[in-house]
């Protein structure tokens with residue numbers, strides 16, 4: 321049987337984290353012309369290899385940040401007031417003031433199917449995760465460095481990107 325995304329992550333992250341961190345940190349002060357196209361290609365390869373419905377690790381171990389607009393939209397969808405929704409499931413992060421989930425896995429995850437029960441109105445953070453399309457790449461290298469430990473698609477994407485850059489660029 322082919323390995324699941326989480327099996328891939330558990331097997332590869334521990335042995336790859338140091339070299340991938342070094343690779344990603346280089347983007348703090350170096351630019352590669354055409355990086356967005358390289359990221360697009362690496363992302364396309366990663367998405368051919370990972371199906372989020374066989375994973376859902378982001379919903380199980382991370383929390384999205386809820387914006388005020390998210391809170392308004394989701395509470396209306398659920399037929400609750402924003403305060404009721406906040407009190408039931410959310411809290412404010414003491415370090416940065418972000419509104420986040422009280423617990424993991426996320427209360428909106430259907431653990432049998434890995435579907436999001438509020439998919440149509442899910443937080444913007446969830447809709448854009450794992451942030452492969454965010455630009456410029458050099459502003460998101462530190463986010464990818466955090467996410468390679470949780471997200472198999474990110475681990476694959478960064479590996480593909482590193483392979484391409486190692487093979488074709490001197491930096």
Ligand code: SF4
Nearest residue numbers: 372375376378471473
């Ligand atoms: S975005 Fe990443 S962590 Fe979330 S379900 Fe997809 S592969 Fe898994």
Ligand code: SF4
Nearest residue numbers: 379426428429436446
């Ligand atoms: S809101 Fe939906 S997509 Fe976002 S973490 Fe919860 S279950 Fe996952």
